Amino acid sequence: MIYLDNAATSLPKPPAVIDAVVHAMKHMGNSGRAAHENALDASRLIYEAREAAARFFGAAKASQVIFTCNATEALNIAIKGLFGAGDHIITTVLEHNSVLRPLYELENQGASLSFVKADPMGRVRYEDFEALIRPETKGIVCTHASNLTGNLLDIKRIGQLASERGLLFIVDAAQTAGVFDLNIRDMKIDALCFTGHKSLFGPQGTGGLVLAEGVLPRPLKSGGSGVQSYLRSQPAELPTRLEAGTLNGHGLAGLLAAFCFLNEIGLAEIRRREAELTRHFYEAVSKIPGITVYGDFSQERAAIVSLNLEGLSSSELSDILSEDYGIATRPGAHCAPLMHEALGTVEQGASRFSFSYLTSDDDIEAAAAALKELSQ
């Protein structure tokens, strides 16, 4: 199989990540639940992962890193824990349902929402963020990159606006953490939500929320913490405040190895390689008759190329690619309903080709050759 569905989850994973998970599963106790060596080893490893994530995303303290099972959980904690009835929240049509659905829930409870629109190339106008601010606006929630088009948003620019206007700023970095530099202090981000299993190359079931100092969402979950057991409520202190229940220690061992892998290569090199692969594929397929490519390829972008081939639905195209050519892509709606509406692709969907640092040039050429053959 030629795997070009890295925006869903990266594959292959670095061997060091796999080895770390296996080692943890052989040796690790439950973090924070006792003082014997197996439990302490788990706590130490998770703390190392917390420190690594804090350094990676520019947090001053390890306790500002909350581990979750994915970006969706992190977004739910941030959105539901920081906003409520009566608040006005600004977001964009680029968002994934992991942002949209928590916001719609809040809307049903009395919050109000405004959406920054996108043009047919999936681009936003940054002036629209400011134009939508009202006296009751509490914050801005937006993705760093569309999971459909791969277009990036200028997070630093939006963060500056949020900071100047006293708004909370929540960022969905599901498609960019591990490729693009993300620093919550430089970018004035209050809550950065990431997943471990995409560009970070970690295991599924890992992710996190990186909070600016002083930002304290209400807990989404309550339960076991290993500390302050006679309190009737979840402990107030981070990270325990937002981490009820046993953490995915085995997965976090893999995530720690993944941070080491990325730091060794360097994000600049990862970006260079992903941009090379994306450009190579885009130039090969965009000239094929009958193919429509979505998104803005004149700017730096995530390694995603979504397209359609005339005469086929995206599900038909992706199934033919899988069955006849052994090429894995993602068709359909990609949990991004408003982005498809903006692109006019609600009916056809789109077939998404997404690459990682470990994608080969041969994979790109095989996919382009398959599309060329199918267009004839």
Add this chain to the structure above:
Amino acid sequence: MRQKQLRFIVTFHTTAEAMALEKLCRTLGIKGKLISAPRALSPDCGIAWRSPIETASAVKKAIAESGLEIHGFHEMEL
């Protein structure tokens, strides 16, 4: 039966605080270890840092200089 002696104990709000202090003390070469939090200091479960009593001022200084948050300092026969 292990003979009891006066020890310096640090208690924490979170496991992450405990991990941070252990790492700090290891870096500075301060002797001690993480233990189950003594029942007399806290009815909660959780872990605590136990050091020889003579290291108390070094541990307190390290915590103050690093800005590390902890729950409290204690001296007790353990």
